[in-house]
Amino acid sequence: MIEFHRLSKAYHEVKALDEVSFTVQPGTITGFLGPNGAGKSTAMRILAGLSRPTSGRATVLGRPYAELERPGYDVGTLLDAGAQHPGRSGREVLTLGAMMLGLPRSRADEVLRLVGLSPKEGRRPVGGYSLGMRQRLGIGHALLGRPRALILDEPANGLDPRGIHWMRGLLRDLAGSGCAVLLSSHLLHEVEQVADRIVMIGAGRVLAEGTLAELGRGRDLERTFLELTSHADRSLA
Ligand SMILES: Nc1ncnc2c1ncn2[C@@H]1O[C@H](COP(=O)(O)OP(=O)(O)OP(=O)(O)O)[C@@H](O)[C@H]1O
Numbered sequence: 001m002i003e004f005h006r007l008s009k010a011y012h013e014v015k016a017l018d019e020v021s022f023t024v025q026p027g028t029i030t031g032f033l034g035p036n037g038a039g040k041s042t043a044m045r046i047l048a049g050l051s052r053p054t055s056g057r058a059t060v061l062g063r064p065y066a067e068l069e070r071p072g073y074d075v076g077t078l079l080d081a082g083a084q085h086p087g088r089s090g091r092e093v094l095t096l097g098a099m100m101l102g103l104p105r106s107r108a109d110e111v112l113r114l115v116g117l118s119p120k121e122g123r124r125p126v127g128g129y130s131l132g133m134r135q136r137l138g139i140g141h142a143l144l145g146r147p148r149a150l151i152l153d154e155p156a157n158g159l160d161p162r163g164i165h166w167m168r169g170l171l172r173d174l175a176g177s178g179c180a181v182l183l184s185s186h187l188l189h190e191v192e193q194v195a196d197r198i199v200m201i202g203a204g205r206v207l208a209e210g211t212l213a214e215l216g217r218g219r220d221l222e223r224t225f226l227e228l229t230s231h232a233d234r235s236l237a
């Protein structure tokens with residue numbers, strides 16, 4: 001379970017988050033949808049213990065991330081897919097990650113297969129990866145342990161339609177085994193294909209949330225998203 005309770009974050013005069021509250025239940029995938037600057041990354045970074053809230057709280061598996069016993073094993077995070085050392089190969093990145101979690105090195109090869117990177121691609125330096133390959137590696141890194149919660153910031157960024165389809169299958173399987181999945185996007189069609197609940201955020205505030213059926217699909221959902229986010233921008237100006 002992932003929970004945000006009245007989470008607020010201010011950077012000087014900028015209110016990046018304003019009393020954000022919502023829950024991601026185990027076994028479900030929530031899409032965190034909002035335009036650029038809405039506050040998605042800020043909320044996810046606080047959830048992963050990388051930034052402190054001004055007020056309110058964020059918990060994962062019932063506790064603040066920093067208080068978990070095995071955070072790297074129980075919670076998978078993808079917060080900046082470009083953050084890997086460019087000179088290391090994908091396989092080295094995963095092997096180091098596995099070793100840090102006390103897992104056998106063979107886990108790196110399992111994960112490479114899981115995210116659809118070939119052994120040859122796994123041996124190439126990450127600096128030469130395409131955007132989609134970096135995303136796959138980042139998703140793989142988040143899956144090294146046995147996460148019961150996943151925090152993925154823009155995981156579909158750079159994935160082609162086949163890649164998004166693949167990710168959907170992967171996240172569905174994980175949710176099927178009880179994982180709580182939170183993924184962000186600024187693109188409606190990406191989350192719509194993957195998530196079963198959507199939380200729309202604009203200017204640091206939750207604007208709407210519900211299942212796809214509740215919020216409407218396709219054009220209806222797009223209209224809701226555009227209307228709500230443009231209203232949020234106006235009220236901020
Ligand atoms: N370290 C920081 N210092 C100052 N302001 C920040 C900082 N990080 C984020 N902000 C501000 O907080 C707001 C929310 O930013 P955030 O990165 O959370 O948005 P986002 O929804 O992830 O956007 P995007 O879709 O572009 O990734 C923005 O106004 C941003 O400028």
Ligand SMILES: [Mg+2]
Pocket residue numbers: 040041042153
């Ligand atoms: Mg962001």
